[in-house]
Amino acid sequence: MEAAMDIMRRMPPSLSQQALDSLLALLPAHSSELLSRSDQPLQVASDEEFDKHYLLCDYNRDGDSYRSPWSSKYKPELEDGVQPPAELRKLEQEANEVFSIYRDQYYEGGVSSVYVWEPEDGKGFAACVLIKKDGSDAGDGRRGLLQEGSWDAIHVIEVKEDQERQFGHYCLTSTVMLALTTANQATGPFSLSGSITRQMETDLALEHGHLCNMGRLIEEMESKLRNGLDQVYFGKTKEVVFTLREPLGVLTATSHIGQSLQRRIVNDLGRSR
Template sequence: MSTDGQFDSALDLLRRLPPSSTSANLTRICALAPDLTEELLSSVDQPLEVRRCKKTGRDYLLCDYNRDGDSWRSPWSNEFEPAIEGEDEGAKPSERVRKLEMGMGEAVDIYRELYYEGGVSSVYFWDLDDGFAGVVLLKKTTPTGKSDGGWDSIHVFESIDRARTSHYKLTSTVILRLSTSSDALGDMDLSGNMTRQIEQDMPVTDDSSHIVNVGKLVEDMELKMRNLLQEVYFGKAKDVVGDLRSIPPLTEANREKATHQEMINSMKR
């Protein structure tokens, strides 16, 4: 099988396996097909990992956008951990883009505390020929106990400079997982992901405008996706449970359903 065929098959397989086991299954596929490792890691969204910056003592999130080999760049210290030996110290943003990255990182950290009341956030920027790009990461997990859950949001954007405006393209992915196990409720596993994309031109007066514009796009997108997840995941789960579990006697429920159908049929005549 060609490399392209193997890659397509791997993505197809991951889509059919439980979303809660994406990381473990991705590791197994990479072990079977090492040549696909880089491409799969950059294409498949998986729950974010947390690491503590040795220099500042602040937590940050790991992703493909701050990775160089087996090292990850801390957004707080701008240094790779573990350090990269040799002349190549790893890919880092320019001075201007690094300043934007720091400003956006502090803004997102405030947003995380206000909206999530905990969790971890990280922001990474990099240079483009006609602008810059970046990723905003947010992670929140439930306290350790009988239930296990987490929210991971990944917002990748690019900003293309134009006269007095910038063209923003945002691709957002949310990974949601909820599971619980108890004698009273039994086992439940609700997990999956959702991806949405938007493009928009917004006015720019100086570099600080980028922080405001990107922040607004991310905040609006997260609100929309939270509402969609509430309707799709929780609303559908409620409907399924309601159909499976009947509080009134089944004979009474069937009688009401027959009466309702009879009324509908009479209206069609």
């Protein structure tokens, strides 16, 4: 299992689906662990009754069927499919509405789904918020910049309340997976793909309710992940390329040429004395 997880971390993120399929074929006895420990791009289904799309994950799955957050019905149909308790279902419906608005404002398109369930220990509740965006030309891209562009965000949040119901304790685990290829024909393909996962835990007052708190945490986390990918991760891949082949003509003290120049100057100075 450790070897399997190590290999998943090394394979190109753009091939992660194929890598996972291979591991599932190789280690069928570990399939549930493999599936729960490796995140994959989200699949989309449609709820004909509500004429809306929804996303599939382990948390809305029962057997081979997936529950729509809109109608709460399973597809393929399932008579006795698991349903959240009435109170949580109400929260789920509200959350789906609010996160749709959030998604529109940040993503200008895409699909989102929220699923809420009762944890095994019966304390508090748990929810997952899924957002998928296809930013390519063929998808919801607005600027014609991407030939391929997918963003998948998976947020799983566990919520507990204190005894007086004054504070909520939130534990959030978020993963973002993305793959993009720019559409610039002249300069050849330029692709970036990756995934990162982060966790955070915090206590918040319940004055505006759970949904408001969960929303703020997820918004903050998504911005952090986006900036991390943009500023840190992509920046690092650029650094790697520029150390493999130095941009000649740009002299810096740390560059290879810079250093050899420094040595030469030091030598010359030594000789002239």
